[in-house]
Amino acid sequence: METRYLDDLFSGQHFKTPGITLTEAEIIDFAWRYDPQPFHLDVNAAAASPYGGLIASGFQSLALCFRLFIQTGILAESSLGSPGIDELRWLAPVRPGDTLHTEIEVLEVRPSKSKPDRGIARLRYHAVNQRHEVVLSLIINHLLRCKPAD
Amino acid sequence: METRYLDDLFSGQHFKTPGITLTEAEIIDFAWRYDPQPFHLDVNAAAASPYGGLIASGFQSLALCFRLFIQTGILAESSLGSPGIDELRWLAPVRPGDTLHTEIEVLEVRPSKSKPDRGIARLRYHAVNQRHEVVLSLIINHLLRCKPAD
Numbered sequence: 001m002e003t004r005y006l007d008d009l010f011s012g013q014h015f016k017t018p019g020i021t022l023t024e025a026e027i028i029d030f031a032w033r034y035d036p037q038p039f040h041l042d043v044n045a046a047a048a049s050p051y052g053g054l055i056a057s058g059f060q061s062l063a064l065c066f067r068l069f070i071q072t073g074i075l076a077e078s079s080l081g082s083p084g085i086d087e088l089r090w091l092a093p094v095r096p097g098d099t100l101h102t103e104i105e106v107l108e109v110r111p112s113k114s115k116p117d118r119g120i121a122r123l124r125y126h127a128v129n130q131r132h133e134v135v136l137s138l139i140i141n142h143l144l145r146c147k148p149a150d
Numbered sequence: 151m152e153t154r155y156l157d158d159l160f161s162g163q164h165f166k167t168p169g170i171t172l173t174e175a176e177i178i179d180f181a182w183r184y185d186p187q188p189f190h191l192d193v194n195a196a197a198a199s200p201y202g203g204l205i206a207s208g209f210q211s212l213a214l215c216f217r218l219f220i221q222t223g224i225l226a227e228s229s230l231g232s233p234g235i236d237e238l239r240w241l242a243p244v245r246p247g248d249t250l251h252t253e254i255e256v257l258e259v260r261p262s263k264s265k266p267d268r269g270i271a272r273l274r275y276h277a278v279n280q281r282h283e284v285v286l287s288l289i290i291n292h293l294l295r296c297k298p299a300d
Contacts, residue, residue, distance in 0.1 A: 034213035036220060037229055050230060058232060059216060063184035063209040070186060079187055080200060082208060085238040085288075090231075138235075 003077040005147040006109060006119045013106040017068040022056055024096035030060040056094040061136050065127040068102040080118060080143040088138040099130045107139065117146050153227040155297040156259060156269045163256040167218040172206055174246035180210040206244040211286050215277040218252040230268060230293040238288040249280045257289065267296050
């Protein structure tokens with residue numbers, strides 16, 4: 001998709017990404033490095049946990065949700081990173097075989113007062129599974145470039 | 151360290167983890183999977199970016215900050231996952247060779263009204279580098295078990 005700069009975005013604008021199917025191997029690999037809790041690592045311990053089976057680390061579903069949007073290329077020329085995230089909520093477990101995609105809504109676009117070539121866009125991300133359940137919701141404050149003068 | 155249950159935690163309690171040194175290889179490997187932006191992937195593009203060199207994905211510093219705490223074992227018997235994160239702020243770049251540790255403060259402990267065997271602990275996490283700079287701050291709402299009856 002075409003790159004959008006800060007001034008191409010407007011409140012209420014929507015984007016939707018392709019999906020990814022999360023395998024048991026990916027779930028265990030990520031958890032082993034970054035979130036080694038039994039319900040992310042060990043199918044037997046996970047079956048005995050309140051989740052009733054292996055679930056993905058929330059940090060993995062978060063990173064995947066972001067990666068799906070980044071790889072659309074929409075922010076490829078404009079992204080300058082992020083000062084932070086608000087209101088992150090893990091709403092439903094993500095299990096092996098689940099397929100997630102990301103739906104993005106532009107909440108607010110705020111040009112910088114001190115640096116006229118950039119600003120903040122607040123984007124709401126929803127990671128959605130194959131049953132149309134929102135499994136993760138968050139707001140990322142993106143630092144984005146304005147469109148370069150020709 | 152010894153496992154703490156919900157009822158072992160109190161507002162104002164502090165924990166501090168060992169550190170980890172983040173290598174260029176780990177930064178590029180994580181970014182390639184989860185956050186493929188030029189300033190996380192390509193040393194030359196990163197040098198030309200506002201960051202002046204390669205920086206770690208904020209999702210990686212987040213996951214590492216959490217992993218450092220999880221591997222202390224403090225929540226090994228009590229953790230039941232998390233409903234979400236509040237007020238995540240990336241405050242300074244993390245570069246190859248930086249060494250991070252995590253400092254945790256218990257902000258609030260809230261037993262569940264409906265399920266007396268568990269509750270929510272709100273913990274503030276600070277990831278701190280070798281220059282004592284806080285590079286990342288966030289609040290994780292942890293769902294934790296209460297101490298089992300003997």
